[in-house]
Amino acid sequence: xxxxxxxxxxxxxxxxxxxxxxxxxxxxxxxxxxxxxxxxxxxxxxxxxxxxxxxxxxxxxxxxxxxxxxxxxxxxxxxxxxxxxxxxxxxxxxxxxxxxxxxxxxxxxxxxxxxxxxxxxxxxxxxxxxxxxxxxxxxxxxxxxxxxxxxxxxxxxxxxxxxxxxxxxxxxxxxxxxxxxxxxxxxxxxxxxxxxxxxxxxxxxxxxxxxxxxxxxxxxxxxxxxxxxxxxxxxxxxxxxxxxxxxxxxxxxxxxxxxxxxxxxxxxxxxxxxxxxxxxxxxxxxxxxxxxxxxxxxxxxxxxxxxxxxxxxxxxxxxxxxxxxxxxxxxxxxxxxxxxx
Amino acid sequence: xxxxxxxxxxxxxxxxxxxxxxxxxxxxxxxxxxxxxxxxxxxxxxxxxxxxxxxxxxxxxxxxxxxxxxxxxxxxxxxxxxxxxxxxxxxxxxxxxxxxxxxxxxxxxxxxxxxxxxxxxxxxxxxxxxxxxxxxxxxxxxxxxxxxxxxxxxxxxxxxxxxxxxxxxxxxxxxxxxxxxxxxxxxxxxxxxxxxxxxxxxxxxxxxxxxxxxxxxxxxxxxxxxxxxxxxxxxxxxxxxxxxxxxxxxxxxxxxxxxxxxxxxxxxxxxxxxxxxxxxxxxxxxxxxxxxxxxxxxxxxxxxxxxxxxxxxxxxxxxxxxxxxxxxxxxxxxxxxxx
Numbered sequence: 001x002x003x004x005x006x007x008x009x010x011x012x013x014x015x016x017x018x019x020x021x022x023x024x025x026x027x028x029x030x031x032x033x034x035x036x037x038x039x040x041x042x043x044x045x046x047x048x049x050x051x052x053x054x055x056x057x058x059x060x061x062x063x064x065x066x067x068x069x070x071x072x073x074x075x076x077x078x079x080x081x082x083x084x085x086x087x088x089x090x091x092x093x094x095x096x097x098x099x100x101x102x103x104x105x106x107x108x109x110x111x112x113x114x115x116x117x118x119x120x121x122x123x124x125x126x127x128x129x130x131x132x133x134x135x136x137x138x139x140x141x142x143x144x145x146x147x148x149x150x151x152x153x154x155x156x157x158x159x160x161x162x163x164x165x166x167x168x169x170x171x172x173x174x175x176x177x178x179x180x181x182x183x184x185x186x187x188x189x190x191x192x193x194x195x196x197x198x199x200x201x202x203x204x205x206x207x208x209x210x211x212x213x214x215x216x217x218x219x220x221x222x223x224x225x226x227x228x229x230x231x232x233x234x235x236x237x238x239x240x241x242x243x244x245x246x247x248x249x250x251x252x253x254x255x256x257x258x259x260x261x262x263x264x265x266x267x268x269x270x271x272x273x274x275x276x277x278x279x280x281x282x283x284x285x286x287x288x289x290x291x292x293x294x295x296x297x298x299x300x301x302x303x304x305x306x307x308x309x310x311x312x313x314x315x316x317x318x319x320x321x322x323x324x325x326x327x328x329x330x331x332x333x334x335x336x337x338x339x340x341x
Numbered sequence: 342x343x344x345x346x347x348x349x350x351x352x353x354x355x356x357x358x359x360x361x362x363x364x365x366x367x368x369x370x371x372x373x374x375x376x377x378x379x380x381x382x383x384x385x386x387x388x389x390x391x392x393x394x395x396x397x398x399x400x401x402x403x404x405x406x407x408x409x410x411x412x413x414x415x416x417x418x419x420x421x422x423x424x425x426x427x428x429x430x431x432x433x434x435x436x437x438x439x440x441x442x443x444x445x446x447x448x449x450x451x452x453x454x455x456x457x458x459x460x461x462x463x464x465x466x467x468x469x470x471x472x473x474x475x476x477x478x479x480x481x482x483x484x485x486x487x488x489x490x491x492x493x494x495x496x497x498x499x500x501x502x503x504x505x506x507x508x509x510x511x512x513x514x515x516x517x518x519x520x521x522x523x524x525x526x527x528x529x530x531x532x533x534x535x536x537x538x539x540x541x542x543x544x545x546x547x548x549x550x551x552x553x554x555x556x557x558x559x560x561x562x563x564x565x566x567x568x569x570x571x572x573x574x575x576x577x578x579x580x581x582x583x584x585x586x587x588x589x590x591x592x593x594x595x596x597x598x599x600x601x602x603x604x605x606x607x608x609x610x611x612x613x614x615x616x617x618x619x620x621x622x623x624x625x626x627x628x629x630x631x632x633x634x635x636x637x638x639x640x641x642x643x644x645x646x647x648x649x650x651x652x653x654x655x656x657x658x659x660x661x662x663x664x665x666x667x668x669x670x671x672x673x674x675x676x677x678x679x680x
Contacts, residue, residue, distance in 0.1 A: 051531040051532070051533065051534075052502070052531055159620040160620075161620055162620070189387040189388055189558065189620075189621065190387065190558055190559075190560075190599060190602055190603060191387060191598055191599060191602050191616055191617035191620075191621070192616065192617075192620060193602065193616070194602040194603075194604075194614035194615065194616025194617075195616040195618075197604070197614055197616075198613065198614055198616060201613075216531065216532065217532075218532070218606075219603065219604045219605070219606050220604055222604065222606065223604035223614065246606070256533060257532060257533060259536075260532040260533045260535065260536035261532055261561065261606065262535070262536070262539070262559065262561030262562050262564065262565050263561055263564065263565070263606065264560040264561045264564045264588060264600065264603060265564055265588060266564045266565070266567075266584035266585050266587075266588050267585060267588075267589075268564075268565075270540075270543070270565065271536070271565075272540070273533065273536035273537050273540055274533075275533045275536075275537070280501070280531070
C-alpha cells in the first residue's frame, strides 16, 4: 500500500445533553463518534457502513470540518484538519470535498446550476475572470455528464439523478484529493443509482481521487470500495478488505448485516434474521463492555458485558475486528450457494 | 355473498388521472391485476410509476375534485369504485387495511400508541374500552413488541423506527383484514430491521390467511416475499409473472434494466453496473407509443408510434408482457444478457 493520504486517530465527537435553561448543566452526552481510527491510502476507496445512528455521517462531517471533533486528530498528508484555523483551514478544505445524500435539499433552489458549481471558485478566489469561470464550470458539467448548455437552469428543472451530478460537479470544482460521499445514491431510484455509481468510479479512475463512501447499503459499498469499515454506535467494529469482509466476516454484527440483505432471487430458501429482539442501542446510553453485546448472538458473560474489545487483527485475517469471540468459519456470501450450483 | 371461484380483489382497466395546473397527470393507465386469498402480489416500480396511486385508489384515498377515476375494483364481488364514502369506510381498516412507508408520519404524535390502536378497533367493532385495550396489548405482543402492557402507554416518539412499524402493523391487523396493502413498509428502516419486519409480515400472513399487496422499489424484497410480481412503468404494468419466472425468464427490457442495475453480491466486486439510461418520464408528458422507448436500448422507430398491449407469454401461466419486440428476439437478448 502506498503512503497514507488521510490518517484519522482516535477521533471523538460527543454532543452534550443539557438540562435547565438559565443554569444549564450537562447531564450526559450523545457519543456519536466514540474513538474512531483509520487511514486512507492515495487512490483508495474506503466504505463506511452501519445502521441509522451509528455515527457514519458524523464522521463525514468531521472530515470536512463541518463539525469540530471533541478530541483526536484528522491528518491530511500530515497536516491536522481538526485544529486548523483561518487561511490554513481554507487551504485544507480545498483538498477535501463532500457530496451530500439529498440532491433536493443540498442545492440552493434560487441559484442557477452555473452559480452553484462556480461557488467554490468564488469562495477560494479562483478563476476570477467571468469567461474563464464559465468555461471551467461548463467543463465540469460535461465531465459529470450534464449538458453544459443547461448552465443557466435552476435545480428544479433537473431530475434527482441529474441533481446529484450537479453535487458531484461542485465537489470536483477545486480538484480535491479526497471526496467524502455521504449516501450519494440512497435518495435515487434504482435505475439511476447505477448511473451515479458508474460516474464516481469513472472519475476516481480518471482523476486518481481518493474516496470515503458512506452508505447503509452493503451491496453498493461492495461494488465501490477497496476496504470497508463497519460502524456500530460510534465505533468501527470491523475494518477489512472488501472481499474478506464479505466472505469471512469476523464480527457477529457484520455477519448479521450481511445476512439481512434481501437477495433478488426467489429460488433461495427463506432466511431467518440473525438479529432478533432489541433494536440498535442509543448513542446517549452506550452499553458497558462490548457495545454490541445486548444484540449479539455470541455474547458471553461476564467478558462481553464488562470488557470493551479493541479493534485488532484476528487469526489469519487481513482486516481488524473488535470482538472477544470473533467468527472463525468462512461464510459463503449471500446467494453464493445458488450461483455455484 | 362472495364467489369462491373469483379472486379476492380484481382490478380491471383502472385509470386514475389528476387535473393539475401543469396539465393532466396520468398516474395510472389501464392497469389490471388480481390477488387471490392468502397470496402476496408484489408491485415493483420506481418513483412516479403509479404503484402507490393504484393502491390508494383501492381504498378510495385518491378521491378528490381534480381526480378522474375509471375502471373497476371488485373486492369479494363488491365494486369499490362507485361505493359511497360511508360504506367504503366500513371496508377500509376493517376488511382491507394498509401499512404506509413512513411510520413516524403515519402515527399521530400527540396520542399514545395504544389509544390509536383502540380507536382503530372501536371504529369497526362495538366493544368496550377495556376489551379493546386488551386486544391492542395482545396484538402489540404478537408483532413482537416487548412488554406490550407497558409500551401501550408510550407515545410514538418513544418507539424506535422498527417498533413504530410493528405498531402500524398491529393497528392494521386489529380487525383481521383479508387484504393488507403494504406500501414500501420497510423502505424507511435499516436492513436488519427490514429483515425482521418482512419475516413478521410473512408469519402473520400465514397465521391469519391474509392476502398482501406489497409495493416496493426493491427487487430483493419482492423476490423473498411475493408469489406474483407486477412491474410498473409510467402508470402501466409492463410485465406480470410469478416470482421465479419474473427473475428467471424476464421478458421486458425495463425488467432487465432493473435487474442489471442492482450491484450483485455474488459477482466480482469490480464489475461494471448496467444502469438504465435517462430517467423515468413525467406522467404529464408520457412518451408516445411504448412509454419505455426513449430509454430502451432495443427500441425501433415504430415503437414510438404503436402502444404495446399486455400479452400472454407461453412459458408460464400468468406471465404477460407489454413489449413490441418479437418473442424470439426477447428470448435471444435475455440469453445474451444473463451471461
